Amino acid sequence: MKNVLKSLINLQEIDRQLFEIEEKKGSLPEQVEKLESQAAIVKSELEDTRSSLDENQKELITIKGTLMDAAEKVKKYQDQLYLVTTNREYDALTNEIETVKSGMVEMEERQLVLETEIEELESTAASSEEQSTAFIEQLEANRDELKEKSDLTDANQIELETQRSKLVKNISQRYLRKYERILKARRRAVVAIDRSACIGCHKQLSPQVVYEIQQMDTFIECENCGRILVYIPKDED
Ligand SMILES: [Zn+2]
Incomplete structure (x- = not known):
């Protein structure tokens, strides 16, 4: 993943x-x-x-x-x-x-x-x-x-x-299609989190979800805007 x-x-x-x-x-x-x-x-x-x-x-x-x-x-x-x-x-x-x-x-x-x-x-x-x-x-x-x-x-x-x-x-078709569908609607499909909030829509995420995002082992979509949530360490910005 x-x-x-x-x-x-x-x-x-x-x-x-x-x-x-x-x-x-x-x-x-x-x-x-x-x-x-x-x-x-x-x-x-x-x-x-x-x-x-x-x-x-x-x-x-x-x-x-x-x-x-x-x-x-x-x-x-x-x-x-x-x-x-x-x-x-x-x-x-x-x-x-x-x-x-x-x-x-x-x-x-x-x-x-x-x-x-x-x-x-x-x-x-x-x-x-x-x-x-x-x-x-x-x-x-x-x-x-x-x-x-x-x-x-x-x-x-x-x-x-x-x-x-x-x-x-x-990238498997399943994820690719999802990515392309969100990109079309929102211009950015993959977003990082900032202070435990989705950068795309500023929705606050639970500590459990934040933890999972940081692990980068699960495909997580923001429950508010649908964007794919990822963890980008500061030095990779
Ligand atoms: Zn969001």
């Missing part, structure tokens, strides 16, 4: 470590996923800025071209003014010149707006790029670190599971 109880104590320690590993593992992929989605947001913001910048620059080039054409047209009309012979032709040309000129004023205003916007977009793109580079570096460093941690965790888990299956072979 002593061996069964000692095996159950060891089994519980292995199960505790395996439980911790499962909990840790659960959050690792989540962490990577979160970092990746943040990096994706920064990247898509940068792409938006770049595409707005591109559109503005294209529009600016078109406007500059149209303005040059308009200026040439005005010059041509002004030259023609010297050649007209009637007032009607003169008025028609003057009107034409005014129309082109007012169109030019509008375009020049748009040009100013675009130039201001381009300046702002360029500075936004520059700082986004800086941010994105720094972020990608951080992500890669974190990903490597997480991968290392995860590999280490996997190796640990395999080692513990090997130990567990060896240990379980030496």
Whole structure:
């Protein structure tokens, strides 16, 4: 019986470590996923800025071209003014010149707006790029670190599971099933006693039961919480 109880104590320690590993593992992929989605947001913001910048620059080039054409047209009309012979032709040309000129004023205003916007977009793109580079570096460093941690965790888990299956072979099904049933319900199935009380539920035990527990020759369950009671000398804590 002593061996069964000692095996159950060891089994519980292995199960505790395996439980911790499962909990840790659960959050690792989540962490990577979160970092990746943040990096994706920064990247898509940068792409938006770049595409707005591109559109503005294209529009600016078109406007500059149209303005040059308009200026040439005005010059041509002004030259023609010297050649007209009637007032009607003169008025028609003057009107034409005014129309082109007012169109030019509008375009020049748009040009100013675009130039201001381009300046702002360029500075936004520059700082986004800086941010994105720094972020990608951080992500890669974190990903490597997480991968290392995860590999280490996997190796640990395999080692513990090997130990567990060896240990379980030496415990009879009757006790093993009992242990597993209590563990599922109470998280700790095997508990020591402290000042003649069950550590699991603090129920006081009779001196006779305490004595039997100390002998470790009997399979004793706490009559209050059902946990398996064992004696762990202080130096083995
Ligand atoms: Zn108890």
